[in-house]
Amino acid sequence: MNDELKGEVTRGARALVVYPQMRGRGDLDPAARLEEARGLALAIGLVVADAMAIVIREPRAGTLFGEGQIQNIATACELEEAELVIVDGSLTAIQQRNLEEKLKRKVIDRTGLILEIFGERAATAEGRLQVELAHLDYQAGRLVRSWTHLERQRGGFGFLGGPGETQIEADRRMIRDRMARIRRELEQVRRTRGLHRDRREKAPWPVIALVGYTNAGKSTLFNRLTGASVMAENLLFATLDPTMRAIRLPAVEKAILSDTVGFISDLPTQLVAAFRATLEEVTAADVILHVRDIANPDTEAQKRQVLDVLADLGVVAGNGGDGDQGEGEAPSIPIVEVWNKWDLLGPEQAALLTEAVTHRDGETIVPLSALTGQGCDELLEVAGRMLTQDARLYSFVVPAADGQRLAFLHARGEVVAEEDAGEGPDGPQLRLQVRLSERERGRFGAL
Template identity: 80%
Template sequence: MNDELMDEVTRGARALVVYPQMRGPRGQMADLDVDARLEEAKGLALAIGLEVVEAMAIVIREPRAATLFGEGQIQNISVACTLHEAELIIVDGSLTAIQQRNLEEKLKRKVIDRTGLILEIFGERAATAEGRLQVELAHLDYQAGRLVRSWTHLERQRGGFGFLGGPGETQIEADRRLIRDRMAKIRRELEQVRRTRGLHRDRREKAPWPIVALVGYTNAGKSTLFNRLTGAEVMAEDLLFATLDPTMRAVRLPGLEKAILSDTVGFISDLPTQLVAAFRATLEEVTAADVIVHVRDMANPDTEAQKRQVLDILADLGVMEPKIDERALRRKEQDDRVIGWGRDDEEEEGPAPLIPIIEVWNKWDLLAPEQIEALREAMSHRDGETIIPVSALTGEGCDDMLAVVSRTLTLGSKVYSFVIPAADGQRLAFLHARGEVVAEEDAGEGEEGPLLRIQARLSERELGRFTSL
């Protein structure tokens, strides 16, 4: 683990999770399922091997600038730590450097916030050189504002240089300068990675295979579905952020020779801003997709809130037009909780996808019969949306999903006629792989030898790619 945050805590340490539940400006509670939020926080802690001994929500009416919590609430946290012998306190929210330091002084235990916890997970899981660079950049960005936590030695001054009078550079200024220099170096290296990724994407767009990207909330079952469809052995465990680095494999689709399936990092609510920026290069893979498969965990009671988080991030990436009616979505979530799984009689206008999106309602095998019945009823009211129920674990519905993906890729296609030299293997392979060849016949001789007249059904996007070859 990161030494700065967890210098006295090891895997297996006993942790107390505290979720600060904020009241709105008019006294209303935040529109979140508290139990689901606590379960998610516990899952984040378990993902780095911590033992969660207790999880509690504390209502914050007026956040304290110095400690976030009030004195009585801090005392309650201290009692809970003593009762459960907790060595570490995880605050499932954002803490300033001062709040973190003051809480540690009052509680006599290590304290980390949600951002620090997620950074620890990413630090453990990043497998590629690019992933490690992104994690280091995010860590440095997070630590740059928290050097105050190192207390006294950072206030010492170094002597002045040459004939310049006055105080020298303080240790904290020197440390910040070193961090800035290192961050600048990492950003240059990541920019090179982005350029390389861009070249790879350009090459893939000219390749005769469509790209299907799996996206979804963390632990929704993307990697399990990826393994089921491709026969790969990507890490797929019941852990948050089991996948951090994008993985691509070929998959066969009905009516198409093959497609490239991409497994991406899971999204999460309140993702640290440092990670949103640092992992943009990884998430940019989604923007090159021909079809996006949004995998949802339908066994999670907070699945509608998770969907909103995913759509928000897709909008940030430029995949969706930012037309989300937040108020309507919150009202819909409340209705869903009241009646179990929701009804969509008055569906509000949501974000408009710029890339076709298929919703996969996963973990069907974990649902009770009455939940399945309610979900099927909800599906019948989702006009204009493509929804497929599946179980990535058992394989139920996976063939239907592949058939729908194939139809989506060929939707709106038309038959075009081309005359191509018989020796032009690249363009011939493209038409056979990315389109449906309706007819093929000799077209005489040309300057480059024998010609073929081919009639093929292509979508507008594939026609654009073909003409660029």
């Protein structure tokens, strides 16, 4: 855990979760929001002693909650022996400090909690850089203590402070310098990732990206389809760093399946910016599998959150509510809705959703259970059809020695006929009749 919690709160500590329910906000259901906050706390090993929603009519600038509400929180902390208060919303630095003084306990908000999880889970060098940048951005406006640990990283910082420079000014400058360095390193990561993506554009395999709300079952589905052993637990943000594996589809010889970080409501703006490079993998996909926890009561609200993020990435035109893409526009990348956790539905709910599938015009939906494997074969068939749905028949003459272009045509298209085309400038040639999508035809032309 980060410096804010060290020495005060440890894994196994008892926490009180408080959800400030703002009047007039069309948010997730309070009960679902509290359950999600519980999951976030459990994800970093905290014990949730109790969880409560408090209606906020007029937010107080200094404390967010009213005096009576603060007293109720303090009483609950005493009764439940809670060492930490988690406010499932955003707190300003002043609100956080004032609440800590009044409650005599450590207080963190939703952003701080999610940053803790990301800091603990990031596995790659890129992930750790992104998390550190998000942490620094979050702390820059707070500066509740000295940042002497950054001095050691920079080396020889102390003498650079001008005469009369206050500690807080030195801290702010130190944070800005460190953030600038991390941004430069991340920019290099993005360039490298871009080069890798360009190579994949020319490689003979399409890319299928798994996206969805956190804990929707993406990693379980990834493991089911690829036979891999990616961390797949009933925890929020079990996956942070993208993972890729090869899979075989009925209509396509080989494809690359990519597992991505889960989305969540009110994702801290610092993380949206810091993890942009990771989410950009989605924009290079040929097909997106939107995995939904269809057994969750708030599955529609979760869907809207995911579509909002995809719209921000330019993958969909916008979210018109209740699943519409917005303004009647189709997504720029084909999307398959995967209704996961079908095994958790009761017979009546399953019958209702089965009926709903038949009335969703313009959407491709596959009900399945990643846990049992039910529906996974159908998903692979649908994904294969998506990759070849706008295919046309083309004729190409390719040198027999050009292995890259031949491999591309065999992997990305359906080779209908292949025959000897005689000698050419570069030796023996082959004439191929190939069914290719428009996108793959463009990629083949760039080889």
